[in-house]
Amino acid sequence: VMFDHVRISTGNFKDCITEQLELTIDYSDIFGNEDLDGYINNIIKMIDTLPDNAMILKSVLAVKLVMQLKILNIVNKNFIENMKKTFSHCPYIKDPIIRSYIHSGEDNKFDDFMRQHRFSKVDFDTQQMIHFINRFNMNKGLIDKNNNFFIQLIDQALRSTDDMIKANAWYLYKEWIRSDDVSPLFIEIEDNLRTFNTNELTRKDNIFILFSSADDGPVMVVSSQRLHDMLNPTKDTNWNSTCIYKSRHKMLPINLTQETLFSSKSHGKYALFPIFTASWRATRIKNIGI
Template sequence: MIFIKASGECVDFSKNILDTVDFSQSQLGHSNFRECQIRNSNFDNCYLYASHFTRAEFLSAKEISFIKSNLTAVMFDYVRMSTGNFKDCITEQLELTIDYSDIFWNEDLDGYINNIIKMIDTLPDNAMILKSVLAVKLVMQLKILNIVNKNFIENMKKIFSHCPYIKDPIIRSYIHSDEDNKFDDFMRQHRFSEVNFDTQQMIDFINRFNTNKWLIDKNNNFFIQLIDQALRSTDDMIKANVWHLYKEWIRSDDVSPIFIETEDNLRTFNTNELTRNDNIFILFSSVDDGPVMVVSSQRLHDMLNPTKDTNWNSTYIYKSRHEMLPVNLTQETLFSSKSHGKYALFPIFTASWRAHRIMNKGV
């Protein structure tokens, strides 16, 4: 049966039980399906412009199909549905929010979640924002309920590991929590040491810091080395992404005052014409609220890879990130591990500083 409503007429199906109804190829723009119970019905090739399905319940185990339907401006608001196929639909201005109450006490939770994942992924590629939003809301619901390590995770990884889903940090941390732990362990091990990043590590850690900016201050020396090496990369995408990340951090409330105080040394910061001699890198010391060092890319490189002629005194040292007063500290105070307990103030330079002293027989 094909439903064709009269021009200007609003067909009201609200609060009805629609069981095994074939709506395919019907003209049902501006129709009202609010609070309907819909079972085993088909909406393929249906014109549903600006129709409302608010709090409708799609209760059948069989997939509800909207293939090739016009869903422009349709409201699926808090619908209870776990199966559906939106392949090749027109989805401009489509609004879709799902009622996840069926998660509670669900005897087939894996099947329920897998069906929702599959349904979300049937939305066309031009609805990427909607797909991502739906995926995030699903993951958030699972995180709130502390639902982890279920069988559906593998299927979720298979589908949500691709764009647009994987770009969202909430999704990425949920499906790749082991990887995040791996990255954090690596950072912890190299927090105060020299690091050489390969291309994949640059990409991974740029993403990690982008989505977890609170990690930057804690791993500042690691972070600065990443920024420096990524800016030296031949990959334009890596350079663009890392420069955007660094500018965001620099402009944060806790860091921007440092640049205001050292403006003369950072005059080129807001341009794309940086040189390796521009002092744009801020290194925090290993002591909370301890001295900060402002260096250029070239200076950082020279201190990590010293020659016999490297000058260790030509650095900008300030009292702390909150008191930008120049201070004169000895090399031993800055770089010797004996100066502040387990670590030097700037331990990433300790090994190279010692090597330089040996080189010059000044042990």
């Protein structure tokens, strides 16, 4: 059955053909609606039933819904929680209008957290993983500036039991390592990359590049397992088995002492790789009492 025009209040578009579908939402029922939460929830549900091949349409409809709610200054309603649950995922969350509406103030809160911990060891909870993966997806310029924070996020997300988090983290990481600025670094250390072109990463095969706290300073190449061991050391952790290169623009192997790499006293306010400073210092005190 084909229609030139049809007006519906609710619907399920799961199996519809979207190739020539033009869909708009009539908001006339929003005024004076006694069941506003139910009305908006039905619209949210209807939008989300559109198939994945209509990602652009889904996003456009979601943005128009949010814009209508903003124009009418409709806030603090029960439907917001359902909207957050649905629109916190792609394709919706990529749009800044949607993100600012459902996570009002949260971007600033999370950005403050990232600034405070950009050179620290971080243990992410599930909500933080979801938010920061989305944040880096939206603004990849943040990755290099917060490289140590980003690498810890990716490593922990790839260890997550949540398949969606793992898939999103892997997609983001692949985009980063294939970018024009970063892919040459991986080409330089190609001998270490055993699974660069595979679809799956394993704990032993993840290869990460950590940028130091110094501008154009040394870079460290570590596997996921080495990263985990150094952030959670035991008395047997080998702090000398790191691959250090002169800088991201001169990938020449160099030797630097542990003190130079991990001691904050050796390089200004921060050590070259300050995410390891606390664990290195604790292990050093425990082992030799320094």
